[in-house]
Amino acid sequence: MTETNTLMPYDEVLARFEPVLGIETHVELGTASKMFCGCPTGFGAAPNTQVCPVCLGLPGALPVANEQAIESTIRIGLALNCSIAEWCRFARKNYFYPDMPKNFQISQYDEPLCSEGYLDVEVGGKVFRVGIERVHLEEDTGKSTHVGGATGRIHGADYSIVDYNRAGIPLVEIVTKPIEGAGELAPEVAKAYATELRELMRALGVSDVRMEEGSMRCDVNVSLMPRGASEWGTRTETKNVNSLRSVERSVRHEMERQGAVLAAGGRIVQETRHFHEDTGATTSGRSKEEAQDYRYFPEPDLVPIAPAREWVEKFRVDLPELPRVKRARLMAEWAVSDLDMEAMHNAGAVELVDATVAAGAPAADARKWWMGELARRANESGTALADLSITPAQVARVTELVASGALNDKLARQVLEGVLAGEGTPDEVVAARGLQIVNDEGELSAIIDQVIADNADAADKVRSGKVAAVGALVGGVMKASRGKADAGRARELILEKLGVAG
Amino acid sequence: MSLTRKSAAELGRLIASGETSAVEVAQAHLDRITSVEPKVKAFLHVDAETTLRQAREVDDRIARGEALGPLAGVPIAHKDVFTTVDMPTTAGSRILAGWRPPYDATITRRLREAGLVFLGKANMDEFAMGSSTENSAYGPTGNPWDVSRVAGGSSGGSAAAVAAYEAPLSTGTDTGGSIRQPAAVTGIVGMKPTYGGSSRYGVIAFASSLDTPGPFARNVLDAALLHEAFSGHDPYDATSIDAPVPPVVEAARQGDVAGLRVGVVKEFGGEGYQPGVVARFHETVEVLESLGAKVVEVSCPSFGYALPAYYLIAPSECSSNLARFDAMRYGMRVGDDGTRSAEEVMALTRAAGFGPEVKRRIMLGTYALSSGYYDAYYGQAQKVRTLIARDFEAAFHQVDVLISPTTPTTAFPIGERVDDPMAMYLADLCTIPTNLAGNAAISVPCGLADEDGLPVGLQIMAPVLGDDRCYRVGAAVERALAERWGGDLLSKAPAL
Numbered sequence: 001m002t003e004t005n006t007l008m009p010y011d012e013v014l015a016r017f018e019p020v021l022g023i024e025t026h027v028e029l030g031t032a033s034k035m036f037c038g039c040p041t042g043f044g045a046a047p048n049t050q051v052c053p054v055c056l057g058l059p060g061a062l063p064v065a066n067e068q069a070i071e072s073t074i075r076i077g078l079a080l081n082c083s084i085a086e087w088c089r090f091a092r093k094n095y096f097y098p099d100m101p102k103n104f105q106i107s108q109y110d111e112p113l114c115s116e117g118y119l120d121v122e123v124g125g126k127v128f129r130v131g132i133e134r135v136h137l138e139e140d141t142g143k144s145t146h147v148g149g150a151t152g153r154i155h156g157a158d159y160s161i162v163d164y165n166r167a168g169i170p171l172v173e174i175v176t177k178p179i180e181g182a183g184e185l186a187p188e189v190a191k192a193y194a195t196e197l198r199e200l201m202r203a204l205g206v207s208d209v210r211m212e213e214g215s216m217r218c219d220v221n222v223s224l225m226p227r228g229a230s231e232w233g234t235r236t237e238t239k240n241v242n243s244l245r246s247v248e249r250s251v252r253h254e255m256e257r258q259g260a261v262l263a264a265g266g267r268i269v270q271e272t273r274h275f276h277e278d279t280g281a282t283t284s285g286r287s288k289e290e291a292q293d294y295r296y297f298p299e300p301d302l303v304p305i306a307p308a309r310e311w312v313e314k315f316r317v318d319l320p321e322l323p324r325v326k327r328a329r330l331m332a333e334w335a336v337s338d339l340d341m342e343a344m345h346n347a348g349a350v351e352l353v354d355a356t357v358a359a360g361a362p363a364a365d366a367r368k369w370w371m372g373e374l375a376r377r378a379n380e381s382g383t384a385l386a387d388l389s390i391t392p393a394q395v396a397r398v399t400e401l402v403a404s405g406a407l408n409d410k411l412a413r414q415v416l417e418g419v420l421a422g423e424g425t426p427d428e429v430v431a432a433r434g435l436q437i438v439n440d441e442g443e444l445s446a447i448i449d450q451v452i453a454d455n456a457d458a459a460d461k462v463r464s465g466k467v468a469a470v471g472a473l474v475g476g477v478m479k480a481s482r483g484k485a486d487a488g489r490a491r492e493l494i495l496e497k498l499g500v501a502g
Numbered sequence: 503m504s505l506t507r508k509s510a511a512e513l514g515r516l517i518a519s520g521e522t523s524a525v526e527v528a529q530a531h532l533d534r535i536t537s538v539e540p541k542v543k544a545f546l547h548v549d550a551e552t553t554l555r556q557a558r559e560v561d562d563r564i565a566r567g568e569a570l571g572p573l574a575g576v577p578i579a580h581k582d583v584f585t586t587v588d589m590p591t592t593a594g595s596r597i598l599a600g601w602r603p604p605y606d607a608t609i610t611r612r613l614r615e616a617g618l619v620f621l622g623k624a625n626m627d628e629f630a631m632g633s634s635t636e637n638s639a640y641g642p643t644g645n646p647w648d649v650s651r652v653a654g655g656s657s658g659g660s661a662a663a664v665a666a667y668e669a670p671l672s673t674g675t676d677t678g679g680s681i682r683q684p685a686a687v688t689g690i691v692g693m694k695p696t697y698g699g700s701s702r703y704g705v706i707a708f709a710s711s712l713d714t715p716g717p718f719a720r721n722v723l724d725a726a727l728l729h730e731a732f733s734g735h736d737p738y739d740a741t742s743i744d745a746p747v748p749p750v751v752e753a754a755r756q757g758d759v760a761g762l763r764v765g766v767v768k769e770f771g772g773e774g775y776q777p778g779v780v781a782r783f784h785e786t787v788e789v790l791e792s793l794g795a796k797v798v799e800v801s802c803p804s805f806g807y808a809l810p811a812y813y814l815i816a817p818s819e820c821s822s823n824l825a826r827f828d829a830m831r832y833g834m835r836v837g838d839d840g841t842r843s844a845e846e847v848m849a850l851t852r853a854a855g856f857g858p859e860v861k862r863r864i865m866l867g868t869y870a871l872s873s874g875y876y877d878a879y880y881g882q883a884q885k886v887r888t889l890i891a892r893d894f895e896a897a898f899h900q901v902d903v904l905i906s907p908t909t910p911t912t913a914f915p916i917g918e919r920v921d922d923p924m925a926m927y928l929a930d931l932c933t934i935p936t937n938l939a940g941n942a943a944i945s946v947p948c949g950l951a952d953e954d955g956l957p958v959g960l961q962i963m964a965p966v967l968g969d970d971r972c973y974r975v976g977a978a979v980e981r982a983l984a985e986r987w988g989g990d991l992l993s994k995a996p997a998l
Contacts, residue, residue: 053605057826059598060585060607060704064740092822094871098844103825160844162830295871297880300710300819302740 077114607704654684679933686959778951
């Protein structure tokens with residue numbers, strides 16, 4: 001698709017327009033089995049191996065709703081301050097597409113399970129309330145791969161292959177109300193909302209919310225309204241944005257693109273758009289000017305959902321601490337600033353630090369490693385912090401080894417490197433790489449004697465009272481011991497050997 | 503008496519006692535099929551080898567002393583809408599020609615476990631849409647009473663197979679009368695259980711909220727035995743009722759109507775009803791009175807709207823249910839020559855694979871569900887459905903069962919109504935209200951019409967989960983009329 005987007009500078013967009021956003025988020029629930037059959041849901045299995053007559057839509061097969069998925073949806077609704085329907089139905093959304101086995105999707109239409117809630121998010125220390133229109137339950141489709149052709153889409157492809165493993169995985173759709181009044185913070189509010197929602201899903205334990213694997217996907221609606229106007233502009237819907245950063249970038253880009261179109265006297269086409277991670281730009285997809293008629297009607301193969309009030313109340317009582325509340329508590333417990341907390345939050349480190357503290361590490365140490373060395377490595381390899389192959393318990397063990405004097409920071413970094421490289425647990429890495437601090441006084445003493453002999457000039461300077469010159473000798477000891485010596489003890493011993501009082 | 507003339511209950515006893523074997527019984531029926539099938543054309547698929555293998559397995563199980571039900575070893579034909587792992591399943595459609603399902607329907611699985619032996623798959627209107635089996639992509643079935651006439655539909659093959667002594671039992675499905683109407687016009691017993699009382703899992707869907715599998719047999723007790731054999735809660739069907747199966751076999755054995763309150767539906771009669779049908783119906787009412795039943799007339803004012811409501815709801819659901827036949831995963835595929843898109847292949851396949859009646863209903867349903875029309879059509883029809891359920895509810899406060907002719911006319915000649923869908927749809931006038939309300943109803947033979955000598959059916963309707971009442975009244979009528987006729991009605995049928 002060749003398409004050049006002229007952009008308007010962001011400040012100018014804000015001067016002339018007010019952005020209005022809307023976000024639809026799909027979250028794959030982490031249930032053991034699919035929404036309407038007993039097939040497993042694990043990610044990454046060989047194509048079309050997790051299928052049965054029901055999720056393949058074979059003639060005669062019938063759906064039976066997964067109770068665990070209904071429970072998870074109700075818990076999500078409660079955590080989002082929604083009302084839970086006392087009676088509601090599934091509906092069929094009819095349209096033809098090869099990755100949809102029945103050529104209809106079992107979803108919910110005018111009777112969502114949860115409605116009318118909100119989620120508070122924090123941007124720059126300010127709380128912003130995002131209204132939730134509805135939360136409903138549906139089934140995922142299969143996954144199509146279009147082979148050949150330039151765009152990777154069905155049009156122009158030589159052929160397409162479909163994997164139905166994903167077909168029928170329970171999917172929760174969370175739809176916001178229009179988000180108005182965010183102004184210049186609109187892209188950040190969008191990102192903060194997606195971030196908060198993701199953490200909420202984790203806290204509830206309902207999904208692994210891995211955006212890169214598609215278990216959480218955002219469709220971001222953006223429109224611009226000229227300042228002073230009372231009617232919203234035409235919106236575009238950027239589909240399947242699959243990282244938090246992309247949520248922010250896609251909003252900003254659409255604002256800048258739409259601003260330029262409107263300023264040039266053009267009109268915004270109501271359409272879906274695709275976001276490109278590499279360029280940060282969106283390109284035109286399918287026009288939505290002619291609304292597709294999905295011919296919704298109540299799903300006759302399923303019975304209505306009528307959750308008992310006591311059941312719902314039990315979930316309400318058992319809701320976990322919400323992420324934002326938890327962050328406030330942790331901020332106090334860890335004695336960190338607003339900014340530090342926000343940095344941890346944005347880096348996705350809060351849960352990791354918390355788990356590391358729970359595994360016995362002091363908060364300051366846990367934060368230091370996750371936000372320092374580990375964040376750096378995650379950044380280098382382009383992975384999320386949580387996806388590094390190291391556990392909070394292992395990080396806690398490293399801090400313990402440092403505290404006991406068995407490791408210094410430099411060695412600790414090497415241990416972390418070893419764990420990340422898959423060499424085993426911290427203790428295994430220490431043993432395998434021989435990373436113990438040299439605290440055998442005899443060995444250390446021998447190294448020092450050798451270093452003094454090799455650096456006679458420096459030794460003389462120290463003897464003559466220039467104590468600062470001891471640094472070169474300590475450096476020599478560290479080098480000779482390949483970093484394993486305890487630098488403080490080495491300094492003491494050198495001064496002692498040279499007859500100088502430290 | 504030849505094995506094929508015996509009742510299912512009798513065959514079950516003879517096999518259990520070792521006086522005959524499942525193989526011998528199966529072979530007798532296969533021979534009968536070979537001899538009459540060229541005229542009747544009740545079957546789409548017969549495979550003697552598979553049938554005899556199943557029969558041998560049942561004989562082995564019996565020999566091992568396995569505890570099987572009263573129908574172990576008894577042969578059965580299945581409407582070709584039930585999936586079977588060892589036989590193709592086409593739903594009477596070209597689009598599924600040769601399709602071999604990888605799984606058994608709950609009903610076929612349960613019957614296999616109970617030791618029934620499958621003779622083959624019976625002809626039907628394509629996707630169960632029709633009242634004459636003329637909409638089968640594989641040609642019509644002849645009525646064993648007169649093979650130039652229809653056997654009813656959509657389960658015409660199942661009914662004809664039983665009436666022609668090709669099978670003692672068969673399964674069918676009833677969406678608007680598709681068991682009761684063919685049973686009536688072929689002179690046998692056909693039961694539509696309470697919706698949710700028989701599992702739909704593995705039954706290729708026509709209209710999900712109406713489809714109800716049920717039994718065919720030549721007598722009421724056999725139907726009850728089959729009904730009981732496949733019933734019970736099915737966790738694979740969300741609409742399956744989790745309640746004890748009504749005591750249908752006991753009721754069929756009892757057959758006592760003394761003191762029972764019977765309501766004659768006032769709205770079912772008059773213009774459009776064949777005189778011979780009306781005459782036999784009135785005689786049967788007198789028979790019930792003579793047996794001690796209290797007969798009153800009951801009005802169900804909303805029943806007049808049942809047919810139009812049905813022809814909105816059933817097509818709406820079918821337009822969605824049949825969307826899956828798209829050439830992508832199974833069945834027929836047309837036009838896939840490497841140049842066409844998936845959408846084009848889907849469209850070409852559906853154009854070639856579906857017959858005219860199926861297309862008509864898909865289009866009707868697609869239209870009725872369209873945005874802007876939904877409320878006026880589908881929504882309104884659902885309201886009518888509620889009114890009909892209320893009519894039944896009110897009626898069952900006054901009476902224990904309701905009765906009517908099963909169908910306004912006897913079997914009509916093949917070809918007579920194919921170009922007149924409205925005339926065809928009227929065949930289900932009396933049976934449709936029960937499907938819309940989800941309650942139980944049976945058709946039992948009540949004589950031959952004077953003008954054409956063809957069978958007439960009596961419909962007995964009971965409340966939801968009152969299936970046993972259908973059998974109780976049906977058995978009473980059956981017994982009284984057999985005395986009058988000096989045997990069962992089918993014995994009067996001309997030889998094939």
